[in-house]
Amino acid sequence: MTSALADTLGMVAEAASGASSPWWVIGSAAVVLHGCSLPHVQDVDLLMSAADAEQLLRRVGGRLRPTDTDVRFRSRVFGNWDAPVPVEVFGGFALATPQGWRDVVLSTREPVTIAGRKLFVPSADELVRLLRSFGRAKDLERARILESRR
16 A cells, blocks of 8 residues: 555545444555555545535535536535545445446445554455446456455
8 A cells, every 4th residue: 555545544534534424435445455456546435425425525625526427426425635645525326227326335334444543445245246336347357356365
């Protein structure tokens, strides 16, 4: 893990610690938090409730972004936060499926401590399922890397 990623994850843990609902780091940063090595983590994806996402973005000086610009993903609240590694905050995240939009609801929440601060990730199995559901080549590769570690 790079020092920039470790610093960013510490900032995320501190900023999200006051959330009223469960939250998770997902995507490539979560794969790294599960102990895998990735060549590059472009951003940290933070999944929260819509209310928590909006409050966090305001508190850290993040920018709210349009939420309906992607045909695969949408959030009730979406924004970016400039940190050593950029943070993308998803509040009320949903995924397009052949049956229509489906809210992303995670059932596992595992703590990981970085620099004395607690973060949460889905279990490795649930993260693999989530990454596969995204269907993008980069997510399928992350799922493969995570599966190969188990």
